[in-house]
Amino acid sequence: MDLVIRNGRVVDPARKIDGVVNVVIRGGIIQSIGNGSVSDVPVFDATGLIVAPGFFDIHVHLREPGTEEAETIGSGGEAAVAGGFTAVAAMPNTKPPNDNPSITHFIVSEARRSSPARVFPIGAITKDQKGETLAEIGEMFEVGIAGISDDGKPVMDAQLFRRALEYAQMFDMPVIQHCEDLSLSRGGVMHEGIYSTRLGLNGIPAAAEETMVSRDLILAQMTGSKYHVAHLSTRRAVEMVREAKAQGLRVSAEVTPHHFSLTDAAVADYDTNAKMNPPLRSADDVAALVEGIKDGTIDAIASDHAPHHINLKMLEFDRAPFGITGLETAIGLATTKLQLPIGRLIELFSINPQKIMRVKSWGLFEGSSADLTILDVNRNWTFDVNRSRSRSRNSPFHGWQFKGKAVGTVVGGKVVYEDRA
C-alpha cells in the first residue's frame, strides 16, 4: 500500500524523533521520513495532528472462539482501529481457551481474514486455564503467541507459576499475571471499603492483589524471567513494582483507563458497568496509579476490553459478569485525565507495549511496517456507546466528553480508520 502522510508532527520517543515532516509509504513500508514527497500516491493531510508509532493494546478479550454474540475477532479489530490501535494482544480465555496450537492457529488465520488491526495471541499458562498443568506453550510459540497468561484467573499454585516463568524464559516471552489471591477475593464483587459496607456488597480487599504481586516478585527474582503485572490497581502494588524495578528485576506493569479514571464510588447505584476485576478502587489508589504512570513505574496503558452481551449486564449486581469494553475510550480517557507530555503518552501506548510483548518492533523509521496512529490532541468529542464498533455495549463512559482522539489509523500503509472533524 502506498501513502504520503503530509505535514504532521511526527513523534517517536524510541528514535528521538519530533518534528513536522512527511512520511512516505511504499508497499506498506515506511520509505522515507523528511521533507520529501511523491506525487503519484494518496495523501493523508496531517496538518495540526500527531503522527505516532501504531498504538498497541496488550490486554484485550476478543471472545472468539466461543462467545461470538459478545465479540468476534473481526468486530474487536474494528473497535481497536476506531480507538486508534493498530495492534492488540488477545487474552486466551476464549471457549475453548487458547491453550494449544490449533486454537492459536485459528486466531492468527481468522485475524488475517477479518481484523483490520493486527492480532497477537496470548497463550494460556495452564491447560484449560485450570491452574493444574502447563499448557502447550512451546507448540503455541511456534504458531505465534506473544506471551502467556491465564488472565481472568491467577495461577494460584506457586510451584507451577515458577515452572511457567522458567519455561517462558526459553522463548523470551513475558508471563502475564492476573494478580488475585482467590482465597482473599472469594465471593467479592467490588472493592472492600466504605462503599462496599454501605451498599451491603461483598468486598475484594486490596490485599488480594498485593499478596499475589508480592509472591510473584519473589519468584520473578528467583528465576530472572520476564514478569508482567496485568491491570495494576492498588497503591501498595504500585509501590512493590517500583521497588522491584529499582532492584533490577525484569518486571513491567500495565494500568487500565478505568482504574485511573473511576473510583469505587461509581458502584453507588449498583451500575453493573462499574463491575470489573480487579474492582474500581479507592481515590487514594487512583492517586497512586497516576503517580506510577507519571514516574515510569507503570509501563503501559491497556484497556482490558471485556465485552459482554447486554443480557448478562442486565442481571443484578451480584450476578453480572466482571468487565467493560474499552478499546474506543482508552485514548480519550488518557488524554483527558492524565495531562501527559506527548512523548510519554506514546511510550505508554506504543513503545513500551512493544517492548513488553514478544513482537517485531515498529515505529517511525525507514523500513518499518507502516503501522501508525494519527492523533488530534485538541479534538473535543463525546462517546456514544450505541455507535461503538464492538458487538457489546457494556461501557460506563457513554455520554462522556473527551479532549483528544485518534483520527487516523494506518496498518501496513492502509488507512483502516479515519475520522476528520
Ligand SMILES: [Zn+2]
Ligand atoms: Zn484480568
